[in-house]
Amino acid sequence: MNIFRLAGDMTHLASVLVLLLKIHTIKSCAGISLKTQELYAIVFATRYLDIFTDFISLYNTTMKLIFLGSSFSIVWYMRNHKIVNRSYDKAQDTFRHYFLILPCLLLALVVNEKFTFKEVMWTFSIYLEAVAILPQLVLLQRTRNIDNLTGQYVFLLGAYRALYILNWIYRYFTETHYTHWITWISGFVQTLLYADFFYYYFESWKNNKKLQLPA
Numbered sequence: 001m002n003i004f005r006l007a008g009d010m011t012h013l014a015s016v017l018v019l020l021l022k023i024h025t026i027k028s029c030a031g032i033s034l035k036t037q038e039l040y041a042i043v044f045a046t047r048y049l050d051i052f053t054d055f056i057s058l059y060n061t062t063m064k065l066i067f068l069g070s071s072f073s074i075v076w077y078m079r080n081h082k083i084v085n086r087s088y089d090k091a092q093d094t095f096r097h098y099f100l101i102l103p104c105l106l107l108a109l110v111v112n113e114k115f116t117f118k119e120v121m122w123t124f125s126i127y128l129e130a131v132a133i134l135p136q137l138v139l140l141q142r143t144r145n146i147d148n149l150t151g152q153y154v155f156l157l158g159a160y161r162a163l164y165i166l167n168w169i170y171r172y173f174t175e176t177h178y179t180h181w182i183t184w185i186s187g188f189v190q191t192l193l194y195a196d197f198f199y200y201y202f203e204s205w206k207n208n209k210k211l212q213l214p215a
Contacts, residue, residue: 004170008163009063015156016070022149023077028087031143031150034078035097035135041071042101043132047125049118092142095135104128113182123182130186133157133193140197141213151211155201158194161187 023029048064055061077084108124136154140146165187171178197213204211 002167002170002174004163004167008160008167011156011163012160013063013066015153015160016067018149018153018156019074020070022153023074023081023084026149027081027083029078029084030087030089031140031146032078032088032153033093033095033136033139034075034088034090035093035095036132036139037071037074037078039097039100039128039132039135041075043125043129044068044071046121046128049121089139089143093135093139095138097135100128100131100134104131111182113180126183126186130190131193133190137193137197141215144212144215146211146213148211151201151204154194154197158191158198161190161194165191 019032022032044064044067048068051061051064051068078088079085104127105124107127108120112120112123133154140150140154165184168180168184168187200213201211203209
C-alpha cells in the first residue's frame with residue numbers, strides 16, 4: 001500500500017458514493033448509462049472470484065464487498081426501481097455493450113499471465129474495465145448537458161485510474177521485479193478514453209460554466 005494506491009481506492013469509492021447519492025437522494029439516474037453499470041457489475045463479479053477463498057486483508061475484502069454490492073445495487077435500481085427507472089434515458093443509451101464482452105474474453109484467453117480459470121477471469125475483468133466507460137461517454141456526448149453529480153461521478157472514475165498509474169510507477173521504482181504489462185497497458189488505454197472528458201471538465205470548472213461535451 002502507498003499513498004497513490006490509497007488515493008486511487010478512495011477516489012474510486014467516492015465515485016460510487018456520488019452515484020449512489022444521486023440515485024438514493026434525488027431518485028434519478030439521468031445521464032447515467034445502464035450499459036456501463038452492467039459492464040462494471042461483470043468486471044467486479046469476475047475479478048473478485050477469490051473473495052471467499054483468498055484472504056489478503058480486512059481492507060481488501062471490505063473494498064471488494066463494497067464494489068460488488070454497489071455495482072449490482074445500482075443496476076437493480078436503474079432497472080427495477082419505479083421512480084429511478086423513469087429518469088433512465090433508454091433511447092439515448094444504445095451503445096451495444098455486449099460487443100465489448102466477447103472480444104475482451106477472447107483476448108483474456110489468449111493473453112494472460114497464467115492459464116487458469118481465476119486468472120483468465122481476472123484478466124478478462126481488466127480488459128473489460130478498460131472499455132466499460134465507453135457507453136457512458138457516448139451517452140454524455142449525445143445528451144451534451146451534464147448535471148454536476150454525473151460530471152463528478154465520471155471525473156472521479158477517471159481520476160481513480162490516473163492515480164493507479166502513479167501507483168504503478170511508484171511501485172516499479174521501489175519494488176524489485178514489479179512488472180504487470182496487462183494491467184499497465186489496459187490502465188493506460190482506460191485513462192486515454194477519459195482525455196476528452198477531462199479537457200471539457202476542467203474547461204467548465206475554469207470558466208465556471210455548465211459542463212457540456214461536443215456532439
